Amino acid sequence: MRKICTVLAVLLLPLCAAAQQNWKAIMRYDKQAAKTALADRLTKYAAYDTQADPAADKVPSSKGQTAFAKALAKELKNIGASNVKTAKNAIVTADIAPTTTKPSAAIAFIAYLDTTPQLSAKNVQPKTVAKYNGGDIVINAQKNIRLTEYNSPQLLDARSHDLITASGDTVLGADPKAGIAVIMTLADYLLGHPSIEHGPIKIVFIPDHASGRGPAELDIASLGADYAYIVNGANLGEIVMENFNSRAFNAVFEGNRNADLGQAMNSAYADNLLMASDFHTLLPRQRRPETTADRRGFILVENITTQGNRSEVSGIVRAFSQEEMQELARLVTQAFNTVKAMNQKAGPMQLTWQDEFKNAKELIAPQVITQMQNALRQEDITPKPLAQRGPNAAALLTERGLPSVSVFCGVFHPNSILEYADTDIMEASLRSLISLANGWAGLPAQPAP
Numbered sequence: 001m002r003k004i005c006t007v008l009a010v011l012l013l014p015l016c017a018a019a020q021q022n023w024k025a026i027m028r029y030d031k032q033a034a035k036t037a038l039a040d041r042l043t044k045y046a047a048y049d050t051q052a053d054p055a056a057d058k059v060p061s062s063k064g065q066t067a068f069a070k071a072l073a074k075e076l077k078n079i080g081a082s083n084v085k086t087a088k089n090a091i092v093t094a095d096i097a098p099t100t101t102k103p104s105a106a107i108a109f110i111a112y113l114d115t116t117p118q119l120s121a122k123n124v125q126p127k128t129v130a131k132y133n134g135g136d137i138v139i140n141a142q143k144n145i146r147l148t149e150y151n152s153p154q155l156l157d158a159r160s161h162d163l164i165t166a167s168g169d170t171v172l173g174a175d176p177k178a179g180i181a182v183i184m185t186l187a188d189y190l191l192g193h194p195s196i197e198h199g200p201i202k203i204v205f206i207p208d209h210a211s212g213r214g215p216a217e218l219d220i221a222s223l224g225a226d227y228a229y230i231v232n233g234a235n236l237g238e239i240v241m242e243n244f245n246s247r248a249f250n251a252v253f254e255g256n257r258n259a260d261l262g263q264a265m266n267s268a269y270a271d272n273l274l275m276a277s278d279f280h281t282l283l284p285r286q287r288r289p290e291t292t293a294d295r296r297g298f299i300l301v302e303n304i305t306t307q308g309n310r311s312e313v314s315g316i317v318r319a320f321s322q323e324e325m326q327e328l329a330r331l332v333t334q335a336f337n338t339v340k341a342m343n344q345k346a347g348p349m350q351l352t353w354q355d356e357f358k359n360a361k362e363l364i365a366p367q368v369i370t371q372m373q374n375a376l377r378q379e380d381i382t383p384k385p386l387a388q389r390g391p392n393a394a395a396l397l398t399e400r401g402l403p404s405v406s407v408f409c410g411v412f413h414p415n416s417i418l419e420y421a422d423t424d425i426m427e428a429s430l431r432s433l434i435s436l437a438n439g440w441a442g443l444p445a446q447p448a449p
Contacts, residue, residue: 022378023196023438031427034185035162038426041181042164043126046173051121052114052210059214060090060207064121065113072205075184080191081203089207089217096190096201102442104199108225108402109186109433111179111232112209112393115171116415125167132158137420140168145417152420154235154412161424166417174421175414179231180205182409182429189434198437204228212357215396225402226445227368229436230393233386233408236425239372240406241385242361243392244297244318245325248354251279251313251336254347258309270345276304276311278342282335287328295387297324299332309347320359320387329353360395365403367446372407375436381428407432 048071049064060066069090076084081094090113098104115121129137132155137147145168149155166172187203190196202225208214233240255272280301285291292298297319305312317332319325336351343349373383394404410425412418 023434026195027193029431031431034189034430035423035427037185037188038178038181038430039128039162039164039423041184042174042178042421042423042426045177045180046124046126046166048173049120049122049124050113050115050173050207051119051171052117052208054117054211059217060113061211061213062114065207066090068113069205069207072180072184076187076203079184079188081187089214091207091214091218092203092205093223094187094203096187096198096203098198098200098441099194100197100199100441102199103444104441105226105443105445106200106202106224107437107440108202108204108223108228109183110204110206110228110230110393110397110404111183112176112214113180113205113207114210114214115173115175115177116210118415119171119417120169121171121173124170124173126172127165127167129163129165132161132163134159137163137165139165139418143168147413147418147420151418152412154422157236158422158424161422163420163422165420168417171415171417172419172421174411174419176209176232178411178421178426179409182231182426182433185430186433186437189430190437196434196438197441199440199442200224201437209393212391212396215393216400218397218400220397220400220402223402227365228394228397228402228404229368229372229433230397230404230406231409231429231433232393232411233406234411234414235384235408236410236428237376237381237384238386238408239369239376239383240388240392240394241364241369242320242359243357243388243395244320244390245322245359246316246318246356246391247325247329248314248316248356249329249332250352250354251276252348252350252352253279253311253313253339253343254349255309255311255343256345256347268345270343270347272309272311272346273306275339275343275346275349276306276313279313279335279339280304282338284331287331295320297328299328316356318390357391357395358399360392360398360404363395363398363403364405365446367443368403368405371439371443372405372432372436375432375439378435378439379428379432381432 253275259269
């Protein structure tokens with residue numbers, strides 16, 4: 001009997017192994033061709049000026065995002081995607097039909113259209129550094145803008161990689177366009193290789209992610225995705241497992257600066273400018289962004305405005321844990337109350353709070369992360385959990401009912417003139433997402449806990 005069981009086990013092993021298809025075993029995957037396609041797409045997409053406009057009261061906030069959305073929709077149609085749609089708000093959606101008959105979860109791959117409002121994205125001039133072999137990379141000699149192993153330590157791991165920078169006059173826009181290039185190349189590859197087994201796939205491009213207004217307009221119910229992967233992360237193997245909680249505060253100080261300055265001591269004179277300054281000064285310097293790192297949160301005053309007898313101070317508090325968030329909020333409140341006690345002649349003062357976004361750690365569905373980790377390991381990439389010191393693009397969608405996680409695509413120094421993309425890491429991202437799509441074949445969605 002034992003011999004029979006042993007024989008059966010040996011016979012069944014190949015069947016078990018075949019249950020999880022190895023996509024590379026059924027075709028020839030050319031890394032260099034993939035890198036070329038990714039670099040070509042990123043360079044082409046960089047030409048679209050998609051700088052967000054924070055003053056706009058509509059989505060998209062800039063015309064360039066609409067133009068880019070239409071171009072991406074046209075490209076999706078050309079490569080064979082189905083049900084391609086471009087909404088009035090410039091959200092682009094498309095389908096890639098499943099190639100498996102097994103019940104499988106519907107997976108969305110998402111990237112964003114907008115570049116930072118802080119830097120120009122007009123007339124971007126991408127520059128390629130082929131086979132980087134160490135040393136400084138001069139982005140702009142006239143302005144002495146360069147990448148060094150000091151300001152960009154990730155270059156130590158980039159020997160022989162192909163890199164793309166801008167010219168030092170604009171942002172490159174690799175955040176988010178490297179992610180778009182990866183997703184478009186993924187779609188192109190899957191549509192061109194129907195022998196790769198995968199379930200239903202959704203392609204989604206969303207405007208104005210920095211403000212959160214674009215993701216808020218995505219119709220999750222009609223999208224029909226069970227899980228989502230947002231391609232906008234940084235270094236090889238990184239998966240954003242959690243992010244800061246964030247709350248915004250606004251302190252209002254009412255003064256009376258119209259009194260006779262010569263008789264101010266014995267009058268109702270109250271200086272709202274001084275109150276705002278004192279409030280800012282009383283916030284602990286050791287809890288500012290430049291004095292904190294890793295998992296330590298911070299307080300930041302973002303703006304101080306004054307009009308007549310009214311001054312407003314607006315800022316943010318960010319922390320990974322709710323306990324630290326409460327402590328930082330207490331310090332802000334303490335500073336406000338101190339100023340209030342010091343200015344008995346002042347008019348009404350008010351401190352208000354607004355929640356911005358939450359740490360997605362407790363919201364992310366475990367299977368979303370597990371499948372990504374499995375895909376990375378299949379490509380011999382070590383998964384690297386990342387705690388992001390800022391907003392997480394996936395957090396808002398997860399809160400709204402679409403379990404999402406952000407994954408790497410080889411972008412460094414995002415939203416700055418030092419921004420660059422590593423096309424070798426972009427290729428690793430592409431390969432990992434092909435494995436991910438393949439890995440979800442035959443795995444149905446699990447009910448939410």
